[in-house]
Amino acid sequence: MSEYILDVTDVDKNFGGLRALSDINLRVKEGTVHAIIGPNGAGKSTLLNVIVGRLAPNRGRVLLGDEVLTGKQPHEINQLGVARVFQTPEIFPDLSLLQNVMIPAFAKRDGEFKMGFLKSLFAENEIREQAEHLLEDVGLIDHQDQIASSMSRGDKRRLELAMCLGQRPKLFLLDEPTAGMSRHDTNRTIELLQRIKERGMTKVIIEHDMHVVFSLADRISVLAQGAIIAEGTPEEVRNDPRVKEAYLGGEAV
């Protein structure tokens, strides 16, 4: 077993003539938080899409521990232990918050397919308690019977966090988890993510908010025009002149 939980090697991704990712190499150690920053259009979300199986890379491969992810379906990759929150929250808008959180928990317990259509949902106490606990964790327990589509965008984000956390993924990918949140909500999310960090869950996080990045990340990769231009500890990256030029634009951080 390698010491890296995520190992991305020589990944290229082209869209027609556009090279969205070129020669990406990324290694993430187990139990750490790795941030990916970079200007808009740098290819950050494309990279996550390649990892979760939404896009197939033109070249290169992705490993989770010793498991090859490249070429697998999204549901297989999730079953191997990769969960993701999206830039725009991907939840089940027609279901209640509690049901939203129960569904990933079922996936974790029952696998990719289980028939059992004569069993009552009512008897699934364990899953329900777990879901209630998660909703409590993200501060949504008071709304558990509300329909998810009626929640604010910030609440939907926290709901999606709870859904993914319930799967206790080996690798947790977060695509701008605090975008569009108020300062107060952002701080609550940071606090929540820090708590998970203590549980030893590996995270890859894309974020524009430098406050979030520097309070969470152990290592940072800087992506610009589809290539990684710098990588290191927050301190190293902050002082890297190339980064300042490409991304921070001379702005004081």
Next chain:
Amino acid sequence: MTNTKIVSPKQDILYMVILSAVVLTMPIWLQPFGAAYPDLMQKFMIFGIFAIGYNILFGLTGYLSFGHAAFLGVGSYTAVWSFKLLSMNVIPALIFGTVLSGLFALAIGFVSLRRSGIYFSILTLAFAQMSYNLAYSVLTPITNGETGLQLTQGDARILDRAAGIQADASLPTPNLFGIEGIGYSGFYICAALMLISFFIYLRIFRSPFGLKLRAIKSNQSRMGYTGYNTRPYLMTAFVISGMYAGLAGSLLAVTDPLAGAERMQWTASGEIVLITILGGVGTLIGPLLGAGVIKYFENILSAFNDTVLVNAFSFLPDWLANGVASVLGLFVGDGWHLTLGLVFMLIVIFLPGGIMEGINRLWRLVSNRSSSSAEDKEKEQPSTKEA
């Protein structure tokens, strides 16, 4: 519309008891509506089974099949063949009809479920029309073409003959160990099967499996990133709903042992979509109500003719009575589809959730009014989202 509460099995038993009471007393309370005759009540039950089965697919997963009449047809043909070859007992007919439709659904679903949305609908429609046309052409030896498949004196009926049951001069009727499949006893056979079907359907709605199907409808790609392989879920729902349709088709043959290809035509597939939307897609009881309403009006309105209308308006001066009768005549008799179309338009525009949404709105209106007058009664009005 949506079931956001997790319901206890005890409440469901109460639900079943009430439903059984309502259904089994239909011959009594339908009398004032002029609908208490066995033929029509059998139709209520049969199309009720068809509709709840269809709702498992369309209501839970959101996949709109335009070819479910094919399964109804397969069920009917299989049942009639079972009567001809094996026995006039309804049990083998129902079992074979349901199982064969299930297998047929497995084959059609295997291909159609590779696509979603409109492409899925078109694929199912294409398969159903193919079955319809085959029944008229290549498959004539099995379906007896335009004449339809009928019982004859010379049928083999192996099991019946082995048991020493000889047909007399008239054609035998399908029966359940002597209980005839026609008339009131036929209605009770259909009602019992409808209640059993409904119970299974209720369990599916209340199971984790049902929840996952609704999650597929809500956000299918999220289901993928959550670790679910959605194809086998959709496949299971498709086959179950195909089996329900097959059971309904076999029951059509039980109550009238004759099967024709017109049962598979696209208009029949469209009717079940109409029934489900009219009653309330994705609601528990809505499809049953939809089936009841449509079959009721089909029978009542289409029975009206010009003479009846002229008689009804005979109190008016002759010229006016004739005028009124000829205008109304467009909407009844053969023209009842015009009424159906108008009602359907109104429902889709003003009550997209169907009859159930109408009932829920009324209920909320009433409960708001009474809760403002009597605060302490508030606790007795739980969420109406249940049904």
